[in-house]
Amino acid sequence: MNSSEVKKWYYILPVLSIGMFFAAWIFLSQGADTMIPTPYATLQRFLDICVNPISEATLIVHIWASLKRVLIAFFFAIVLGVFLGVGLGWSKAFDSFLGPVFEILRPIPPIAWIPLVILWCGIGELPKVVIVFIGSFVPIVLNTCSGIKEIDPLLINAGLVLGANRRQLLFEITLPATVPAILAGIRTALSSGWMCVVAAEMIVAKQGVGFLIVRGQESGDTALILACMLVIGVVNLLLSTILVKLEGVLCPWQFSKTK
Amino acid sequence: MENKKRTKTKYFCLSVLGLFLFFGIWELSVRLGWVSDRVLSPPSTVVETFIFKLSNVNPDGSTLPQHFLQSLRLALSSFAVAVVIGVPLGWIMGYYKWASWLLNPLFEIIRPIPPIAWIPIIILTMGIGMSAKMFIIFVAAFVPCVINSYLGIRLTDQVRINVAKTFGASDWEIFTTVCIPSSMNMVFTGVRLSLNASWTTLCAAEMLAATRGLGYMIQLGRTLIRPDIIIVGMFTIGFTGALLNKVLGMFEKKVAPWRYRE
Amino acid sequence: MAVLKNKISLKNVSKTYYLKDRTVEVLKDITLDVKENEFLVLLGPGQCGKTVLLNIIADLEKATSGEIIFADGRPKMGDLGMVFQKYALFPWKTVMGNVEMNQKLKGVDKATRQAKAQEYINLVGLQGFEKAIPKQLSGGMKQRVGIARAYASESDIMLMDEPFGALDAQTRYSMEDEIIKIWEKNKRTIVFVTNNVEEALYLGDRIMLLASRPSYVKKEYIVDLPRPRSYTDKAFLEMRNEIVANTDLDI
Numbered sequence: 001m002n003s004s005e006v007k008k009w010y011y012i013l014p015v016l017s018i019g020m021f022f023a024a025w026i027f028l029s030q031g032a033d034t035m036i037p038t039p040y041a042t043l044q045r046f047l048d049i050c051v052n053p054i055s056e057a058t059l060i061v062h063i064w065a066s067l068k069r070v071l072i073a074f075f076f077a078i079v080l081g082v083f084l085g086v087g088l089g090w091s092k093a094f095d096s097f098l099g100p101v102f103e104i105l106r107p108i109p110p111i112a113w114i115p116l117v118i119l120w121c122g123i124g125e126l127p128k129v130v131i132v133f134i135g136s137f138v139p140i141v142l143n144t145c146s147g148i149k150e151i152d153p154l155l156i157n158a159g160l161v162l163g164a165n166r167r168q169l170l171f172e173i174t175l176p177a178t179v180p181a182i183l184a185g186i187r188t189a190l191s192s193g194w195m196c197v198v199a200a201e202m203i204v205a206k207q208g209v210g211f212l213i214v215r216g217q218e219s220g221d222t223a224l225i226l227a228c229m230l231v232i233g234v235v236n237l238l239l240s241t242i243l244v245k246l247e248g249v250l251c252p253w254q255f256s257k258t259k
Numbered sequence: 260m261e262n263k264k265r266t267k268t269k270y271f272c273l274s275v276l277g278l279f280l281f282f283g284i285w286e287l288s289v290r291l292g293w294v295s296d297r298v299l300s301p302p303s304t305v306v307e308t309f310i311f312k313l314s315n316v317n318p319d320g321s322t323l324p325q326h327f328l329q330s331l332r333l334a335l336s337s338f339a340v341a342v343v344i345g346v347p348l349g350w351i352m353g354y355y356k357w358a359s360w361l362l363n364p365l366f367e368i369i370r371p372i373p374p375i376a377w378i379p380i381i382i383l384t385m386g387i388g389m390s391a392k393m394f395i396i397f398v399a400a401f402v403p404c405v406i407n408s409y410l411g412i413r414l415t416d417q418v419r420i421n422v423a424k425t426f427g428a429s430d431w432e433i434f435t436t437v438c439i440p441s442s443m444n445m446v447f448t449g450v451r452l453s454l455n456a457s458w459t460t461l462c463a464a465e466m467l468a469a470t471r472g473l474g475y476m477i478q479l480g481r482t483l484i485r486p487d488i489i490i491v492g493m494f495t496i497g498f499t500g501a502l503l504n505k506v507l508g509m510f511e512k513k514v515a516p517w518r519y520r521e
Numbered sequence: 522m523a524v525l526k527n528k529i530s531l532k533n534v535s536k537t538y539y540l541k542d543r544t545v546e547v548l549k550d551i552t553l554d555v556k557e558n559e560f561l562v563l564l565g566p567g568q569c570g571k572t573v574l575l576n577i578i579a580d581l582e583k584a585t586s587g588e589i590i591f592a593d594g595r596p597k598m599g600d601l602g603m604v605f606q607k608y609a610l611f612p613w614k615t616v617m618g619n620v621e622m623n624q625k626l627k628g629v630d631k632a633t634r635q636a637k638a639q640e641y642i643n644l645v646g647l648q649g650f651e652k653a654i655p656k657q658l659s660g661g662m663k664q665r666v667g668i669a670r671a672y673a674s675e676s677d678i679m680l681m682d683e684p685f686g687a688l689d690a691q692t693r694y695s696m697e698d699e700i701i702k703i704w705e706k707n708k709r710t711i712v713f714v715t716n717n718v719e720e721a722l723y724l725g726d727r728i729m730l731l732a733s734r735p736s737y738v739k740k741e742y743i744v745d746l747p748r749p750r751s752y753t754d755k756a757f758l759e760m761r762n763e764i765v766a767n768t769d770l771d772i
Binding site: 202 | 269271273276277297298299360362364368371373375377380382383384459463474478480484486489490494496498501
């Protein structure tokens, strides 16, 4: 193949694949007893929920309800997660003291906390926020902790030679050097938090995208379900795009990170 | 040397103290009535319930081992299928441009959707049987396998490929002897993510639609207001997840010792 | 040459690492003196423990046995300049931020420490780059920052751990000239580690040739050639051949 021919395929194949995707979708949506809606019906349903409220809220209100839960939980997860992660990574004594307890609780998936958290906090706003908190707290702690443990020893030596005492070594050298690792943790945490809010809302909620998708399931409204999946995916994508941009601003000395 | 031993003992004591305080406060908070036993069971009750559930089907219809085996079988079989299909697919997408141009757009659409959001549509179209749940877990486990294997091939050092070329290796030989081995690092990362995703998603799927399995057990524990059952389930889920990870780690150490680090 | 005062004296310094399954003897009975304001080169094959020796002098590691005597008392941490092979610059700090770090850690106020840092930035020829971050600089410029940062500690002792080891040949030659220029402008006691015989001969007043593992002082060479030296000078080449013949092969 010469290069112009290669270039041609570069445009044709993706179009072909998206085309096949929709063809398969339309194919599945034909027939008398199928549950799958056509792409057109899904689009219509999407436009419909943008203006016509379900459970007294339009789509944008549902999205905001979910986002608000994520953002509140996220704020606490960052503050407490970085704090705990620094403690575990920096102080051997602190690590010995709290490390084992953290190791016992860590492998429990955040979703498995849902029943217990509902028992604790009822069915208001709090349980969702707590679930999202658990889901985003753990990755932040882990990344912060390993970021601190894996800091380049040369930087520590440089700091020591320049006369840093232990406190300065932490605040002037170790913490700034760990910022990229913390940001990587925050990125994982945000996508985990978004998944958790969907899960929590699917199990018990009166508002939010997770509630909408379950409403679709209960009423057999598959167009609503597909529209919601799309919305959930797009919001997830937007959140991570914003974070990547933010990373570039927050640590310009390392935009091109290898994960 | 002597000093080292002393600090080691000190840290060990701190660990024991931490665990002791954690379980102690937990036990006392319920025993002394600070926390109602309708929302939290003390560790001693949890242990009792654990032993009871080992052989008794009450109140949720199956013994703990039955729930456990059901969940494990479901998660592992879907996980295995996802790895067997996903990893080679990722390799092909990474090596052959036409494959990535054809398939990448699809993955870009699917990737941001959390696997949990697939549950309602799959339940509606496939029912709540074994195959529906297997499919959900497959979706969850498949995506990280493909993406990491793909990246593993893409990140192959060009120098290694050039060395192989100067030795006169064919396209296929470069693919199998250079690209695939150097992608293994990323492949293992993908497999690990995939295992975690399948275990988490399994939990969610069983909580939403099942009559047996650990996820079902904790969900029923909530309905019956039995925190002890929930906690037994949570720890079983967590412990099994950690154990699976450990087994995978041992496997990795055997297959790819260069990757392993303490 | 006039008799110079000893600045640092190492007496029977040894270092052994006790690993899980074996012990590794890295340094064995190293005894040497560093004279005031001299440019001393420690020359040895790769992996021979030169860096360990430098770390011990800088108090980053402890010797297993032996002692190190500083004529003016052991300098506190932060009162000793060190230049690292891989620069060890703080990537999130600007050139100014890196160079003023020592004074900042000592609590010197901003105006004073920045004025001081500016002096050293000018000394290494980086004026105009104060606000650049290390990522934007070439290897040679990064190491200039490393040198300025070490100088800014105002220490009269400078330890340099293969500072030009990561640079390409051209940059390396110009940095060798540069370091001599800087040192002649601002005399300090320099202990310079390298595995490159020509570099050692080009720079040093004195060369200590170290043996490979375990490392000990094999021979002392006094380089009495006038500066600036030439790589093609006859005396230079003779000395080079003599040292090379004496060097342990680096496997």
